[in-house]
Each structure stands twice: as structure tokens, then as C-alpha cells.
Amino acid sequence: MTSFDWGSGTVTAVAVGCGTVCGLGLVAIGYGVMRGPVREERSGFGRRLIARLPADWTSRRFVIAVTVGLVVGALTGWPVAAVLTTVAALTLPGLLGPDRAAARSTERMEALAAWTEMLRDTLSAAAGLEQAVLATADIAPAALEPEMRTLAAAVRSGRSLPGALRAFAAEVDDPLADVVVAALVMAAEQQAGQLAPLLGELAESVREQVAMRQRIDAGRASVRTGVRVTVIVTLGMATGMVVFNRPFLDPFNTWTGQAVLAAVGGLFAASFIYLSAIGRIDEPVRLITPTAVTGTGVAPGDQP
Structure with missing residues (x-):
């Protein structure tokens, strides 16, 4: 078996490690460009960079990806293979696996529509808005149960309903x-009439959004x-050639071969990032931003 002439095992390990770190940096920069802007309350370059990374990139996943990359780099003697393996271990599970984030989002939208209908029906029974919120909090759909418990606890503790609703919107995100929540806050602050019919229309609109999201998910399933x-x-194919026909890959044992391998891997990475980008659904602009609730949990001007 032909191996790349690195001089010593120490030099090989250092080269593989440096290449892996460089690859991780490029991946972080790439995802930082693809993802939306971070929240304004976060400051510092490190925090902004971490905030732009996918939520499922945990420390454990990083350790596993780097370990697998180092093992592949040591077995092949190719630093580029170590970098590409590390990047693949980080990105491919999220790209090829089930879209759990979209499924959770759709489930929460369905729960929101159901809660809105509960509020409408409770208000139609001549109950006040605050009483309706407290009554529906105990029977809220499972996808919104933690947020509804927090909302009910805030109202029962004496916090004003508009402030509690704004905090609820920030938590649901x-x-x-x-x-x-904007319709409920307006009704609570200005005693707006005809709230029940408005909630019915909002619930119908959310149902339509859920149906549209499900059609989009079905179309994306074939692409995935x-x-x-x-x-x-x-x-x-690549694994089979490395294991069963290694002499065929001897040209990659040179610096020129490593450059070609890096170019090919970069093209694959770019194509996968593009597929992920075109499959992402851009969320509408938030009406109630998280900055509306301060670090103490009380919105400006909100007093119990």
C-alpha cells in the first residue's frame, strides 16, 4: 500500500489536526453567511459566531466529528480527507436525516390554531379575556403546554395580561x-370588540398556513x-475504492492530488449547502421581538 511521504508520524498528526481545525473554521464561516442575523441582544464576535451555527451542533457532535476526521486522516494519510470527513460528520446528519425542526414548527402551528379556537369558544361563552386565557391554559395542546403554564403562572402572580402575553410571544418565538398575541394585547389594552370573530379568522388563517407548510414539506421530501x-x-463508491482498490487512488498521495481532492470535496459541500438553503423556509418578520421583554422579564412600561 502506497502512502504519502510525510517524514514522520508527528508531522502527519500535526498536519491532519491543523487541516481539521481549518475546515471547521470554513464550515463555521459558511453557515454564518447562510443563516439569518442573530438577535440584537447578543454581543461579541464569539457569541455571534456561535449563534449562527445550527442548534444541533452540540459539543458532543463536534468531538465525534473531529475524532472521526482524525481517524480517517491517520488511516489514509490525507489531511484533506480528515477535513472533508469532519465537515461531513457535522453537516450530513442534519441534511439527510428527518427534518425535525420543520415537524416541530408545524406541530406548534397546529397547537396555536387549536388554542386560538379555544379562546374564541371561551369568549363566546361571555367570559373575560383574562379568565379565558387562564381557562384554556390548563387544557392547552401539548406543543404549547410549557409556554401556557408560564403564561398562566404570570397572570396568577399579578402581572398585567398585556405584559404576560408579550412574554408568552417571546417564549413561543x-x-x-x-x-x-397582538390581537389579544390590543383587546386587553383598548377593550376592542368583536374579539371572538377575529380569533376565529386568525385560527382559520393559521390552519391554512399549516396546510401550506405540509404541502411544502411533502415536496421537499422527494428532494431530500x-x-x-x-x-x-x-x-x-469512495469507501469501496479506498478499501478494495487503494492503488487506484495513489495519485492523491501527492500535493497536487490533495488539491484536486479538496476541490472536488468543496464542490460537493457547496452543492449540499445550496440544497439546504433552497429548502429552508424564510419566516415572516416578527411583530413582537424578544427585545420587547427585558432581562427581568418585564416589558418597558409594564407594571402589575
Whole structure:
């Protein structure tokens, strides 16, 4: 078996480690460009960079990805292979696996529509808005149960209903929830009439958004299936050549071969990032931003 002439094992390990760290930096920069702006309350370059990384990039996942990359780099003697393996271990599970984030978002939208309908029905029974919120908090859908418990506790503790609703919207962190909360806050502050019919229209609108999201998810499922097949075939072919026909890959034992391997891997990475970007759904602009609630949990001007 031909190996790349690095001089010593120490030099090889250092080269693989430096290449892996460099690759991680490039991945972080790439995801920072693709993701939306971070929240304004976060400051510092390090925090902004971490905030732009995917939420499922945990410390454990980083350690596993780097370890796998180092092992592949040591077995092949190719620093570029170590970098590409590390990047693949970080990104491919989220790209090829089930879209859990979209499923959770759809479930929360359905729960929001159900809660809005509960409020409408309770208000139709001549109950006040605060009483309706407290009554529906105990029977809220499971996807909104933690947030509803917090909302009910805030109202029962004596906090004003508008302030508690704004905190609820910040905790739910969903544009559609902002629309519902804005209508409730307006009704609580200005005693707006015809709130029950308005809530019915909002619930119907949320239901339509859920149906549209489900149609989009169904269309994206076929794309994700095609990507899975492409990635599995590509990785299987590469692994088979490394294991069963290593002499065929001897040209990659040179610096020129490493440069070609890096270019090919970069093209695959760019294509996968593009597929992920076009499959992402841009959320509407938030009506109630998290900065509306201060660090003490009380909105400006909100007094119990």
C-alpha cells in the first residue's frame, strides 16, 4: 500500500489536526453567511459566531466529528480527507436525516390554531379575556403546554395580561403567535370588540398556513430522498475504492492530488449547502421581538 511521504508520524498528526481545525473554521464561516442575523441582544464576535451555527451542533457532535476526521486522516494519510470527513460528520446528519425542526414548527402551528379556537369558544361563552386565557391554559395542546403554564403562572402572580402575553410571544418565538398575541394585547389594552370573530379568522388563517407548510414539506421530501441516494452512492463508491482498490487512488498521495481532492470535496459541500438553503423556509418578520421583554422579564412600561 502506497502512502504519502510525510517524514514522520508527528508531522502527519500535526498536519491532519491543523487541516481539521481549518475546515471547521470554513464550515463555521459558511453557515454564518447562510443563516439569518442573530438577535440584537447578543454581543461579541464569539457569541455571534456561535449563534449562527445550527442548534444541533452540540459539543458532543463536534468531538465525534473531529475524532472521526482524525481517524480517517491517520488511516489514509490525507489531511484533506480528515477535513472533508469532519465537515461531513457535522453537516450530513442534519441534511439527510428527518427534518425535525420543520415537524416541530408545524406541530406548534397546529397547537396555536387549536388554542386560538379555544379562546374564541371561551369568549363566546361571555367570559373575560383574562379568565379565558387562564381557562384554556390548563387544557392547552401539548406543543404549547410549557409556554401556557408560564403564561398562566404570570397572570396568577399579578402581572398585567398585556405584559404576560408579550412574554408568552417571546417564549413561543413564532411569527404566527405574534399575530394572535397582538390581537389579544390590543383587546386587553383598548377593550376592542368583536374579539371572538377575529380569533376565529386568525385560527382559520393559521390552519391554512399549516396546510401550506405540509404541502411544502411533502415536496421537499422527494428532494431530500434524491440527495440521500446521491450521498450514499458517492460515499459508498469512495469507501469501496479506498478499501478494495487503494492503488487506484495513489495519485492523491501527492500535493497536487490533495488539491484536486479538496476541490472536488468543496464542490460537493457547496452543492449540499445550496440544497439546504433552497429548502429552508424564510419566516415572516416578527411583530413582537424578544427585545420587547427585558432581562427581568418585564416589558418597558409594564407594571402589575
